[in-house]
Amino acid sequence: NQSALADIVTELENSLSFEQIAVLLEAFPIPLRKLIWQLINQEVQQQVFIEMRNESRQLILNASEDEQCFPLFEKLDADELLDLSENLSDRFVDYAVSKMTDKQRALFKKAQEFSNDEVGHWQSFDDIQIPQRLKTSAIKKILSNSLPPLTEVFYVTQHDAKLIGEVAIAKLIVMQDDTPISTVMNRDYEVLLTTDNIYSAAEKVIISGKSALPVVDLTGCLTGRLDLQQAHTIREEQKDIQLFKSSGMIEEEDLFSNIWISSKNRAVWLGVNLVTAFLASWFIGLFEGTLQQVVALAVLMPVVASMGGISGSQTLTLIIRGLALGQITDANQKAIVLKELKVGCINGLLWAAIIAGITYLWFENPLLSLAIYIAILGNIIIASLSGVWVPWLLTKLKIDPALSGAVILTTVTDIFGFITFLGLGALFLT
Amino acid sequence: NQSALADIVTELENSLSFEQIAVLLEAFPIPLRKLIWQLINQEVQQQVFIEMRNESRQLILNASEDEQCFPLFEKLDADELLDLSENLSDRFVDYAVSKMTDKQRALFKKAQEFSNDEVGHWQSFDDIQIPQRLKTSAIKKILSNSLPPLTEVFYVTQHDAKLIGEVAIAKLIVMQDDTPISTVMNRDYEVLLTTDNIYSAAEKVIISGKSALPVVDLTGCLTGRLDLQQAHTIREEQKDIQLFKSSGMIEEEDLFSNIWISSKNRAVWLGVNLVTAFLASWFIGLFEGTLQQVVALAVLMPVVASMGGISGSQTLTLIIRGLALGQITDANQKAIVLKELKVGCINGLLWAAIIAGITYLWFENPLLSLAIYIAILGNIIIASLSGVWVPWLLTKLKIDPALSGAVILTTVTDIFGFITFLGLGALFLT
Known part of the structure; x- marks a missing residue:
C-alpha cells in the first residue's frame, strides 16, 4: 500500500501550497505523519517545514533520525532561519549557519542581535x-x-x-x-x-x-x-x-502533541483553578450550619455563581478589546464603569426577578425567593463592575488581562455570589 | 474652553490617520464624542466615518440631526457605500446613491446583487x-x-x-x-x-x-x-x-453603546445560561436528602464542577482551531479522542489525588476523599472527551462551535460532576 500512498503524496505536492501541506500534516497522528513526511520530495519538505507551526516542527524532528533532518537546514535564507531558530537545538542552528551564503550568514548574525519583540529580529531582507x-x-x-x-x-x-x-x-x-x-x-x-x-x-x-x-x-x-x-x-x-x-495553555499545541507535554502545558491552569475553587469552597464551608438547615440553598448555588460569571465575562471581553486598542484611559474609565453599572442593573433586575419567580414555583418559599433575588441582582452588578476593574487593574500591574482576567473575575463573582446568597439565607431562613 | 478643544482636534487631524481617529473617538462618552465630532473638518469627518465600526457609526448618526449627516454621504465610491450600507437607513443610502457618479452608482447596484458572503459584494473596483x-x-x-x-x-x-x-x-x-x-x-x-x-x-x-x-x-x-x-x-x-x-454577545459593542441595546445584546446569553444552570440545580435537587446528611458535599461541589470545566475548555480551544483549519476528519477523529483521553487520564490522576488529599486534611473522612477522587478523575476524563465530541457534533449539525460549544460543554461537565460526586456521596456516606 506504500506505493498508493506515494501517489497520493505526489498528487498533494502538486495541487497544494506549502502552507496548506503544513496544515494538512497536522491532521495526521504521529506515526502516519512520519510515514507521509518521508514520502515528500526533499525540496518540498524544506519549504513545508518552514511554513509549519513551531510545535509541529518539533514533532517532525523528534520522530526522525538527526541524519535525515540535516537536509532541512541546507541553504536557508536569513529570514527563514530566523523563523525556525527560536526553539531549535544548537546543532541544527550551527549546521544551518555553516551552510548559508556569506551574505545571508551576516544578515542572520545581525538580526540575532535584536530581541524577539524588536523589528530588527523580524524584518525581511528582500528590499531593493x-x-x-x-x-x-x-x-x-x-x-x-x-x-x-x-x-x-x-x-x-x-x-x-x-x-x-x-x-x-x-x-x-x-x-x-x-x-x-x-x-x-x-x-x-x-x-x-x-x-x-x-x-x-x-x-x-x-x-x-x-x-x-x-x-x-x-x-x-x-x-x-x-x-x-x-x-x-x-x-x-x-x-x-x-x-x-x-484557556490557560502556556504554549500552542499540535492536535497530536506528545501527551506528557500536553498534560504539563494544561496542568498549570488546573492548579490555579484548584486554588480558587478551594477558596470558594472555604467560603461555602463558613455556612455549613445554614446549608444543613436549608438544603435548597445548596441546590441553587450554581445558578447564583454562573449568572455572575457570564455577566462578568461579557463586560471583560469588551474591556479587553478596548484596552488593546488603547481606548480606555484614566479619563474615561469612570464613564465606562457608569455605563456598565447601568447595563448590569437592567439585566440584574430582569433576571433576578425571573429567577426569584422560578424559585418560588419550585420551593414555595417567599424568603428564599427574596434571598436569591438580592443575591443575583447584586452579583450581576458586581460582575459588571469587576469586568471593568479587574482587567484595568491587571493592566496597571503590567499583567496581560487576556491571560488571567477570566479566572480572577469568576473567583470574585463566585465568592461574592456564595457569601451574599448563603449569608442572606442564614439571615432570613434560620 | 471650546477653542482649546478645537485646537486639539485640529492637531489630532494632522497627526493621526483616519483609522486612528475612528478608534480614538470610541474612547469618548457620547456627549463629549458628539462635541469633538462637530469640531472635525467636514472632509476628514467623511473619511473617519468610513473607517469606524458599524456600531460607532450608528451612535454618530443617532447623536446628530439628519441635516448634519447628509454631507457624510456625498460623493462616495461604490466600495465605500457598500461598507457603510449594511445597517444604514434607506434615506441615507438613497441620498448617497443620488450623489454618486454614474459609474460608481452602476458598480454599487451590481455589487448589491450579491449576498454578504460572496466575493461580488466585497471586491474593490480599483483594478487596472x-x-x-x-x-x-x-x-x-x-x-x-x-x-x-x-x-x-x-x-x-x-x-x-x-x-x-x-x-x-x-x-x-x-x-x-x-x-x-x-x-x-x-x-x-x-x-x-x-x-x-x-x-x-x-x-x-x-x-x-x-x-x-x-x-x-x-x-x-x-x-x-x-x-x-x-x-x-x-x-x-x-x-x-x-x-x-x-461570550454570548450577538453584536459587537461600542464601549459607550446605548445601554438598552447593550442590555438586550447580552440578555440572550444570560437566558441560555439560566436554563442550563437550573438544569444543573435540578440534578443537585435529586440528592437533597444526601446533602442534608453530608453537608461537606455541598461545600466541595464547586471544586468538582470547575476542574471539569477548565479541562474541557482547554480541549475545546484546540479542537475548534483544528476544525477551523479543516484538520479534523472522520478518519483521524478516533486518534484525537484517544490522545485527549490519555492527557485527561494523566491530569485526572494527578489532580484527583491532590484534591482527595486536601479533602482528607480538611474533613478527615476517607470515604469523602474517595468519592471526590473518583468524581474528579471521571469528570476530567469526560471533559476531555466532550471537548472533542461536542464541537465535532455541533459542526456536523452546522452550528458554529465557537458560539455555543463552551456553554454545552460546561453543562455536560457540571451535570456529570454533580451526579457522580453526589451519587457516590449517597452510596458511601449515608
Missing part, C-alpha cells in the same frame, strides 16, 4: 536598495529582473547605505534614461526603526496603506523592510497566542 | 483594466499616472471585458514601445469568482503571495479585485466576531 550614484538606465536594468512580492517602491541609499528616499517603480515606466532619479524621488516617507516594538510596527505597516515600510538602524542606514503580509501574520499570531493563553 | 488592442506606448502613459495601492500587475481584457491575462508593471520598464503586450502577458494565473465564498476567497489571496487576485463573473469578465489588505481585514473581522459571540 539602489545606490544614489546609479544612472537611471542601470536602475531600469536591475528592476526589470523579477521583483520580490509586495514591491511597489525601491529605496535610494547613499554610499554608506543611508536611506535618502523612495521611488515608485511605476514612475520609471515613462522616465527618460537621462533624467536623474532624484527628480522623482519621494523624500517624505515613514520608516521603522530596528529597535521599534514589533507589534506597534506591524500596526504602522497595516495603517500605512503601503505594501511595506523600510527599516533603518539608529544611524539611518537601510537594513531591510517589513511588508504587509508579515505585519498581518505578526498581528494574527499575537491574537492566536492570546486565545490559547486565555 | 487594459484593453488588449491598446499599444504599449498608450499603456505606459496610462500606468505612469498614480496607481492604487497594492498594484503590481495590470489585467488585460478583450473588448467584452473578458480577462485574458495579467502583466507585471515592472515588465514595462525596459519594454520597447513597439513590442506587443501579448509577449509579456502571463496567461496562467489564479482568479476568484464573484460567487465564491468570501472567507475562502480571502484565504486564497493570503496564500497566493500576491498583493491582489482578480475577480471575474461567470462569463469570465473582469469585475474587480480583492487585495491583501481587504483579505486580512475580512479574516480578522471574522475572528473578532467569533470572539464576541463566544
Whole structure:
C-alpha cells in the first residue's frame, strides 16, 4: 500500500501550497505523519517545514533520525532561519549557519542581535536598495529582473547605505534614461526603526496603506523592510497566542502533541483553578450550619455563581478589546464603569426577578425567593463592575488581562455570589 | 474652553490617520464624542466615518440631526457605500446613491446583487483594466499616472471585458514601445469568482503571495479585485466576531453603546445560561436528602464542577482551531479522542489525588476523599472527551462551535460532576 500512498503524496505536492501541506500534516497522528513526511520530495519538505507551526516542527524532528533532518537546514535564507531558530537545538542552528551564503550568514548574525519583540529580529531582507550614484538606465536594468512580492517602491541609499528616499517603480515606466532619479524621488516617507516594538510596527505597516515600510538602524542606514503580509501574520499570531493563553495553555499545541507535554502545558491552569475553587469552597464551608438547615440553598448555588460569571465575562471581553486598542484611559474609565453599572442593573433586575419567580414555583418559599433575588441582582452588578476593574487593574500591574482576567473575575463573582446568597439565607431562613 | 478643544482636534487631524481617529473617538462618552465630532473638518469627518465600526457609526448618526449627516454621504465610491450600507437607513443610502457618479452608482447596484458572503459584494473596483488592442506606448502613459495601492500587475481584457491575462508593471520598464503586450502577458494565473465564498476567497489571496487576485463573473469578465489588505481585514473581522459571540454577545459593542441595546445584546446569553444552570440545580435537587446528611458535599461541589470545566475548555480551544483549519476528519477523529483521553487520564490522576488529599486534611473522612477522587478523575476524563465530541457534533449539525460549544460543554461537565460526586456521596456516606 506504500506505493498508493506515494501517489497520493505526489498528487498533494502538486495541487497544494506549502502552507496548506503544513496544515494538512497536522491532521495526521504521529506515526502516519512520519510515514507521509518521508514520502515528500526533499525540496518540498524544506519549504513545508518552514511554513509549519513551531510545535509541529518539533514533532517532525523528534520522530526522525538527526541524519535525515540535516537536509532541512541546507541553504536557508536569513529570514527563514530566523523563523525556525527560536526553539531549535544548537546543532541544527550551527549546521544551518555553516551552510548559508556569506551574505545571508551576516544578515542572520545581525538580526540575532535584536530581541524577539524588536523589528530588527523580524524584518525581511528582500528590499531593493539602489545606490544614489546609479544612472537611471542601470536602475531600469536591475528592476526589470523579477521583483520580490509586495514591491511597489525601491529605496535610494547613499554610499554608506543611508536611506535618502523612495521611488515608485511605476514612475520609471515613462522616465527618460537621462533624467536623474532624484527628480522623482519621494523624500517624505515613514520608516521603522530596528529597535521599534514589533507589534506597534506591524500596526504602522497595516495603517500605512503601503505594501511595506523600510527599516533603518539608529544611524539611518537601510537594513531591510517589513511588508504587509508579515505585519498581518505578526498581528494574527499575537491574537492566536492570546486565545490559547486565555484557556490557560502556556504554549500552542499540535492536535497530536506528545501527551506528557500536553498534560504539563494544561496542568498549570488546573492548579490555579484548584486554588480558587478551594477558596470558594472555604467560603461555602463558613455556612455549613445554614446549608444543613436549608438544603435548597445548596441546590441553587450554581445558578447564583454562573449568572455572575457570564455577566462578568461579557463586560471583560469588551474591556479587553478596548484596552488593546488603547481606548480606555484614566479619563474615561469612570464613564465606562457608569455605563456598565447601568447595563448590569437592567439585566440584574430582569433576571433576578425571573429567577426569584422560578424559585418560588419550585420551593414555595417567599424568603428564599427574596434571598436569591438580592443575591443575583447584586452579583450581576458586581460582575459588571469587576469586568471593568479587574482587567484595568491587571493592566496597571503590567499583567496581560487576556491571560488571567477570566479566572480572577469568576473567583470574585463566585465568592461574592456564595457569601451574599448563603449569608442572606442564614439571615432570613434560620 | 471650546477653542482649546478645537485646537486639539485640529492637531489630532494632522497627526493621526483616519483609522486612528475612528478608534480614538470610541474612547469618548457620547456627549463629549458628539462635541469633538462637530469640531472635525467636514472632509476628514467623511473619511473617519468610513473607517469606524458599524456600531460607532450608528451612535454618530443617532447623536446628530439628519441635516448634519447628509454631507457624510456625498460623493462616495461604490466600495465605500457598500461598507457603510449594511445597517444604514434607506434615506441615507438613497441620498448617497443620488450623489454618486454614474459609474460608481452602476458598480454599487451590481455589487448589491450579491449576498454578504460572496466575493461580488466585497471586491474593490480599483483594478487596472487594459484593453488588449491598446499599444504599449498608450499603456505606459496610462500606468505612469498614480496607481492604487497594492498594484503590481495590470489585467488585460478583450473588448467584452473578458480577462485574458495579467502583466507585471515592472515588465514595462525596459519594454520597447513597439513590442506587443501579448509577449509579456502571463496567461496562467489564479482568479476568484464573484460567487465564491468570501472567507475562502480571502484565504486564497493570503496564500497566493500576491498583493491582489482578480475577480471575474461567470462569463469570465473582469469585475474587480480583492487585495491583501481587504483579505486580512475580512479574516480578522471574522475572528473578532467569533470572539464576541463566544461570550454570548450577538453584536459587537461600542464601549459607550446605548445601554438598552447593550442590555438586550447580552440578555440572550444570560437566558441560555439560566436554563442550563437550573438544569444543573435540578440534578443537585435529586440528592437533597444526601446533602442534608453530608453537608461537606455541598461545600466541595464547586471544586468538582470547575476542574471539569477548565479541562474541557482547554480541549475545546484546540479542537475548534483544528476544525477551523479543516484538520479534523472522520478518519483521524478516533486518534484525537484517544490522545485527549490519555492527557485527561494523566491530569485526572494527578489532580484527583491532590484534591482527595486536601479533602482528607480538611474533613478527615476517607470515604469523602474517595468519592471526590473518583468524581474528579471521571469528570476530567469526560471533559476531555466532550471537548472533542461536542464541537465535532455541533459542526456536523452546522452550528458554529465557537458560539455555543463552551456553554454545552460546561453543562455536560457540571451535570456529570454533580451526579457522580453526589451519587457516590449517597452510596458511601449515608
